[in-house]
Amino acid sequence: MTRSKSDKHPEASARRGFLRTSLxxxxxxxxxxxxxxxxxxxxxxxxxxxxxxxxxxxxxxQPSSFxxxxxxxxxxxxxxxxxSSVSFTPLAxxxxxxxxxxxxxxxxxxxxxxxxxxxxxLVIHGLVEQPLKFTLQxxxxxxxVSRVHFIECAGNGALEQRGAQLNKVQYxxxxxxxxxxxxxxxRLLLGESGLRKGARWLLAEGADAAAMARSFPLDKAxxxxxxxxxxxxxxxxxxxxxxxxxxxxxxxxxxxxxxxRRIEVGERPWEMxxxxxxxxxxxxxxxxxxxxxxxxxxxxxTSPSPERPLPGKGAQVIKxxxxxxxxxxxxxxxxxxxxxxxxxxxxTGPVLDKSLTRFxxxxxxxxxxxxxxxRAIDExxxxxxxxxxxxxxxxxxxxxxxxxxxxxxxHADGEVENVQLG
Amino acid sequence: xxxWAKGLGLICLxxxxxxxxxxxxxxxxxxxxxxxxxxxxxxELSSWDIDxxxxxxxxxxxRGTADEGEPVYLEQCAACHGEFGEGMGRYPAxxxxxxxxxxxxxxxxxxxxxxYATTVWDYVNRAMPFGNAQSLTADQVYGITAYILAMxxxxxxxxxxxxxxxxxxxxxxxxxxITATGTDIHAPVCMTDCVQExxxxxxxxxxxxxxxxx
Numbered sequence: 138m139t140r141s142k143s144d145k146h147p148e149a150s151a152r153r154g155f156l157r158t159s160l161x162x163x164x165x166x167x168x169x170x171x172x173x174x175x176x177x178x179x180x181x182x183x184x185x186x187x188x189x190x191x192x193x194x195x196x197x198x199q200p201s202s203f204x205x206x207x208x209x210x211x212x213x214x215x216x217x218x219x220x221s222s223v224s225f226t227p228l229a230x231x232x233x234x235x236x237x238x239x240x241x242x243x244x245x246x247x248x249x250x251x252x253x254x255x256x257x258x259l260v261i262h263g264l265v266e267q268p269l270k271f272t273l274q275x276x277x278x279x280x281x282v283s284r285v286h287f288i289e290c291a292g293n294g295a296l297e298q299r300g301a302q303l304n305k306v307q308y309x310x311x312x313x314x315x316x317x318x319x320x321x322x323x324r325l326l327l328g329e330s331g332l333r334k335g336a337r338w339l340l341a342e343g344a345d346a347a348a349m350a351r352s353f354p355l356d357k358a359x360x361x362x363x364x365x366x367x368x369x370x371x372x373x374x375x376x377x378x379x380x381x382x383x384x385x386x387x388x389x390x391x392x393x394x395x396x397x398r399r400i401e402v403g404e405r406p407w408e409m410x411x412x413x414x415x416x417x418x419x420x421x422x423x424x425x426x427x428x429x430x431x432x433x434x435x436x437x438x439t440s441p442s443p444e445r446p447l448p449g450k451g452a453q454v455i456k457x458x459x460x461x462x463x464x465x466x467x468x469x470x471x472x473x474x475x476x477x478x479x480x481x482x483x484x485t486g487p488v489l490d491k492s493l494t495r496f497x498x499x500x501x502x503x504x505x506x507x508x509x510x511x512r513a514i515d516e517x518x519x520x521x522x523x524x525x526x527x528x529x530x531x532x533x534x535x536x537x538x539x540x541x542x543x544x545x546x547x548h549a550d551g552e553v554e555n556v557q558l559g
Numbered sequence: 560x561x562x563w564a565k566g567l568g569l570i571c572l573x574x575x576x577x578x579x580x581x582x583x584x585x586x587x588x589x590x591x592x593x594x595x596x597x598x599x600x601x602x603e604l605s606s607w608d609i610d611x612x613x614x615x616x617x618x619x620x621x622r623g624t625a626d627e628g629e630p631v632y633l634e635q636c637a638a639c640h641g642e643f644g645e646g647m648g649r650y651p652a653x654x655x656x657x658x659x660x661x662x663x664x665x666x667x668x669x670x671x672x673x674x675y676a677t678t679v680w681d682y683v684n685r686a687m688p689f690g691n692a693q694s695l696t697a698d699q700v701y702g703i704t705a706y707i708l709a710m711x712x713x714x715x716x717x718x719x720x721x722x723x724x725x726x727x728x729x730x731x732x733x734x735x736x737i738t739a740t741g742t743d744i745h746a747p748v749c750m751t752d753c754v755q756e757x758x759x760x761x762x763x764x765x766x767x768x769x770x771x772x773x
Contacts, residue, residue: 214771217639217649218689247686260599260607268604269596278595300761302768329596340610346692348685350610399607408613408675410682414667417736423661425672426743427736433744443763470750475757479750508757514748522746530743534665546759559760 200237206230209240210307220248221347223290225311228437228458229444234285234493236314238374244290244312245376246347246411250396254380257344259364263402266331273380276366279321284363284386285492287460289313289432291389291416294539298528301555306442309543309555313460315493316377318384320365323358327402335404341383344398351392352406353385353430361386364397387462387491388430389538391416421532432462434521435540436469436496436513447551450504455482459494461515468514469496475508475544475558476523482511502547508558509545524557609693611681615726618680623702625709625716631699632706635688644668644710654710657731670711674736676728680704680720701725 200207209224216222224243226236243249254273262268293312296302303309332355339358343349353362363384366373373379378395385392391411406412406428417425436459441447459466465488470479482498496511513521527541546556611617633642639650646652656666665671669679684700686692695703705720714720714728763769 212771217651221689247689247692260604261596262599262604262608268599268601270599270603271596275595275597279593296768300766301763302766304763304769326596329593342607342610346686346690348609348692350681350685401608401610403612405612405614407610407681408678409610410673410678410686413675413678413736414669414673414682418739419660419665419667421661423665423735425736426739429739431742433742470748476754477752477757479753508759519742520746520748522744526746527744533663546762555763556759557761559756559758 221246225307226314227307229306229439229442238369241314242312243376249375250345261330261400264333264336269330283319285317285489286386287315287493288390291537295536298539299533301557304443304555310437316368318365319367320363323362336402338406340401341394342399343394343396345396350409418535418537433540434461434513434515434519436511437543438511441553443553450502453500455498459513464516466494467516470512471498472510473507507547510542611677613675618722619697621697622721623698625705628702628706632703674733
């Protein structure tokens with residue numbers, strides 16, 4: 138053991154000495170209880186004897202071969218085609234607040250185009266003083282902004298709105314991912330084109346075979362909208378819109394148009410199919426809420442979860458994710474008795490605007506059935522609703538923007554099941 | 560309102576679409592002009608500028624009736640959407656389910672849900688047929704749109720759809736939408752004794768969907 142500065146300080150040194158003795162005592166008591174025979178020395182594995190692969194063996198590094206189960210998954214029966222479908226992020230296997238780019242959930246409406254950036258342009262036109270076209274190289278010359286934001290599909294949890302369905306947090310909540318996005322603020326490019334009288338809404342359109350198109354208000358364009366070309370330090374992945382995507386922080390995924398090629402400035406929304414026929418929230422009255430852009434505060438416990446059963450009773454650290462499309466997560470409460478009583482969890486940080494946020498709370502499990510829930514509160518004071526509260530307003534058919542509190546039933550054997558409470 | 564909005568000389572009011580450019584055209588005052596973009600002409604934009612608004616803005620010249628659209632629909636669309644727009648397998652139905660929106664199993668089709676006929680034109684023109692998008696002529700899109708509207712009994716089979724008539728079509732669910740302003744859910748914060756009865760009402764282990772597996 139190397140000597141540290143604190144050895145010069147008798148007080149600190151004495152405290153450490155005490156800690157060491159009590160720790161050793163505790164360990165000795167534990168091992169004594171477990172086995173009588175003296176355990177064999179720890180093994181020295183082959184990789185400690187022989188050198189491993191040399192530099193350059195993996196020009197683009199991959200995860201360890203022991204992490205093969207950490208992948209996006211999809212449900213073949215969910216949609217008519219794989220080209221218009223979704224794959225889910227393995228939330229229970231991830232750490233921190235950045236989703237590895239290759240594990241970012243996918244939602245495409247006509248597959249992933251293989252776009253040659255040399256043949257791609259962004260045009261800005263409509264109610265502007267000067268319609269402009271930009272190559273990727275042009276955009277790379279502008280001042281760059283990098284921000285960590287989540288993107289969540291409005292349909293995340295849609296299947297669960299009628300009742301508990303799928304037994305993996307990957308499927309119940311995996312249409313959310315979080316990245317550091319780098320690009321040019323849209324307001325800067327609108328400054329380049331200028332705006333004409335009456336400009337109020339914008340249309341963003343992709344170059345994919347769905348020509349995905351969504352309207353969004355000018356306020357957002359001037360606030361924090363980003364024309365992103367990079368994700369987590371490298372150019373966007375094809376699945377995330379290479380070479381350009383719109384990032385509307387905190388707003389439903391579909392409005393963050395991928396493979397972005399065109400922005401038109403106009404006076405009113407365009408009433409595109411993906412903002413009328415789909416991505417509108419049908420209420421029990423038969424009327425539908427439209428332009429429900431914001432992904433409101435939500436959270437989920439990722440450990441334990443169906444993928445992460447409890448190994449045994451005793452001390453547990455409950456871990457999860459919280460987020461809000463309206464700003465920072467202020468607080469997360471956790472219940473172990475189905476929402477009867479709540480305790481406030483600790484946010485482990487970093488806590489960023491419109492970004493995934495980690496929470497943890499300690500729990501002593503007595504080995505009996507328990508109903509675990511988490512509830513996020515954001516800096517605007519918005520409180521994540523229970524299913525009862527959500528359904529009282531939205532019924533069971535609104536599908537989109539389901540941010541209700543998730544319940545995990547921990548069985549006596551530690552297995553975890555997705556359930557809903559009445 | 561952000562400083563940037565002020566820089567662009569905008570006027571912003573509360574609510575969605577609250578910012579608006581003022582009467583006089585504006586140039587940003589607190590942003591630097593870099594000028595890396597190149598001017599783009601209307602001619603260049605014509606192949607990309609395909610959007611159609613609810614007022615019909617953007618509809619190209621051309622025409623078609625349901626009778627004219629039917630053979631094109633049967634050849635290009637029916638394999639997935641069905642001869643009568645009923646939808647094959649998991650492909651979406653384009654017809655029917657009127658009056659279903661308040662039921663337990665609402666079904667959203669062009670006839671039951673879509674608020675604007677112009678959206679049918681825009682979507683078919685930009686994204687269909689799936690697998691060969693943006694391959695139809697304007698006349699074909701007018702004809703197919705008319706055919707879908709006629710199958711939904713919204714227009715007659717010999718009514719011509721063109722840039723003037725299409726925006727006039729009143730869709731059955733035209734008044735079915737409310738623009739969201741702010742949240743509709745206000746949950747309380749309670750810490751102790753928050754619910755009387757805790758009862759499990761549904762479980763993944765009982766779900767037919769979960770049994771379909773992966």
